[in-house]
Amino acid sequence: MPKYRDEVDVVLRALADPTRRAVVERLAKSPAVVSELAEPFAMALPSFMQHLSALESAGVISSKKHGRVRTVSLVPGALDVVQLWLGEQRTPAERQADDLGVYLSRTARRRSS
Amino acid sequence: MPKYRDEVDVVLRALADPTRRAVVERLAKSPAVVSELAEPFAMALPSFMQHLSALESAGVISSKKHGRVRTVSLVPGALDVVQLWLGEQRTPAERQADDLGVYLSRTARRRSS
Numbered sequence: 001m002p003k004y005r006d007e008v009d010v011v012l013r014a015l016a017d018p019t020r021r022a023v024v025e026r027l028a029k030s031p032a033v034v035s036e037l038a039e040p041f042a043m044a045l046p047s048f049m050q051h052l053s054a055l056e057s058a059g060v061i062s063s064k065k066h067g068r069v070r071t072v073s074l075v076p077g078a079l080d081v082v083q084l085w086l087g088e089q090r091t092p093a094e095r096q097a098d099d100l101g102v103y104l105s106r107t108a109r110r111r112s113s
Numbered sequence: 114m115p116k117y118r119d120e121v122d123v124v125l126r127a128l129a130d131p132t133r134r135a136v137v138e139r140l141a142k143s144p145a146v147v148s149e150l151a152e153p154f155a156m157a158l159p160s161f162m163q164h165l166s167a168l169e170s171a172g173v174i175s176s177k178k179h180g181r182v183r184t185v186s187l188v189p190g191a192l193d194v195v196q197l198w199l200g201e202q203r204t205p206a207e208r209q210a211d212d213l214g215v216y217l218s219r220t221a222r223r224r225s226s
Binding site: 005008009012013015016018021024025027028029030074076077079082083085086088089090091092093094 | 118121122125126128129131134137138140141142143187189190192195196198199201202203204205206207
């Protein structure tokens with residue numbers, strides 16, 4: 001699956017930076033205009049725009065211009081590919097623990113209902 | 114939570130490299146000795162050892178020497194911090210979809226039991 005691996009690579013590289021993660025955290029709450037998004041960062045606007053551009057080319061965020069204002073949003077499901085990859089890296093012992101957890105929560109639910 | 118943020122940062126940086134991810138994928142199956150681990154990579158051993166050292170100082174892998182052989186393992190739960198962070202970045206629309214999915218699967222379970 002080369003496409004899947006490429007996507008994991010691109011998204012992980014985009015997330016491996018604290019400024020870009022802070023942008024993702026802010027956008028998870030709601031879309032925002034660029035000036036509002038840039039405000040908390042002690043950074044020149046061109047540097048900040050480079051971070052946005054890295055996130056946009058990784059497919060993590062998208063932006064739309066209305067008149068002179070650019071609004072930025074998180075792309076729904078863009079981070080799922082990393083969650084999928086992480087799920088695949090569960091060791092046999094972790095999988096057993098996961099299965100036990102599911103079994104116990106099902107048993108508890110049956111007893112309480 | 115500065116410690117949590119630092120951990121997310123360190124683990125994501127460790128994972129933002131295809132060689133290091135391939136090592137994690139291999140170790141998710143079982144622990145391995147360094148020579149076996151290095152074999153699939155067309156890379157000088159010192160460069161490969163640098164990748165192992167990056168993963169080890171990020172707390173993603175651990176290693177133990179028995180005589181002249183070093184065995185490397187994935188640290189259980191080391192990637193959980195990234196999964197936690199990703200979970201927090203669900204947008205309101207994604208959370209609604211998650212809740213709907215849980216509701217539907219519960220309803221389906223009740224109907225089938």
